[in-house]
Amino acid sequence: MTRAFADLHLQVSPKSQQATQRLINRATKFGYSVISIPLVSGKLRDELVKLRITCSEAGLDLVSRADFHPRTQNELTHFLRKFRRQFEVICVNCDSKEVARQAAKDRRVDLLSFSSLDYRKRFFDRSEAELASCSLAALEVDVKPLLVLAGPPRVRLLASLRREVAIASEYGVPLVVSSGVAEEHLMRTPRDMASLAFLFGLDQASALDATSTNPLAIVKRNREKLRGHFVAPGISIIKEGETL
């Protein structure tokens, strides 16, 4: 059976239609079946509808995604309460340890993302991994910094990623490899993305899972929950009886 591939982080502004169209066409050509473009707030719902139509014309499945940059724990919980049921994937960019810990604990968070440029702001350590393994959060790694950085910053990033990937696999935290690109020429085929994961210590099977099985599992789980028939994991409403 052939794998279905997903890129959950195409960083394009939905307002620039031409660029978006080009990236969507490129994603189809490269063999992706699911893509996601982060939307900042609920104001862009019209844009989301337009994007869905464009993607379905190109034979792609668009996943709605929101990225948050909360400064405090309260801000994070506020965001989650407000937006969790509006988006299929929620990613939290952790700029402080406090936020990182809360995001790892919260079952409403799907993806944990850390700064690629400042290695001191990468808070994915053993405690973080233990919390994430008890909830449903996965660690997201963007490949864009590996393509645009050079020299010492890339060396530091690779060292951090290698350590984090080892910790994640030790604690069973799923890994999602996304592109994080806005430019066409930086887009890579799913297998090339998986081969980039080789640089931070993932074997071939795990790297392919990080671009296909793991992101698709998140999307499937959340779509199930958002359908309205969901009660708890493993329990859903099949049919409603008549009231007596």
Place this chain on the structure above:
Amino acid sequence: MKRIKRRYIALQLECEALPTGHEVTDAIWSAVTKLYGEVGASLSGLTLINFDMEHKEVVIRVSLASLGTVRASLATITNIGSRTSAVHVLAVSGTLKALHATVS
């Protein structure tokens, strides 16, 4: 002496202007050297086999042991001859015959 196992990789270049074969080889060597150093690059056994200018397709040969390192290095190429470019792997095979069959 143990026989060295090799793999052939077919690549698709993506660039506006057409680079020369020399520029392509330089870009690949440079990417491998940047990531794995001169010792790592020397172990890769990298050789340019064919460059189809019309279709912008390149065939290179590497040692099987360094296939992963070369594939990762190829994905990091963003410039060929100071022009914005990308390199995508089309197929990997143990023989040129099978490689051409897969690509076509």
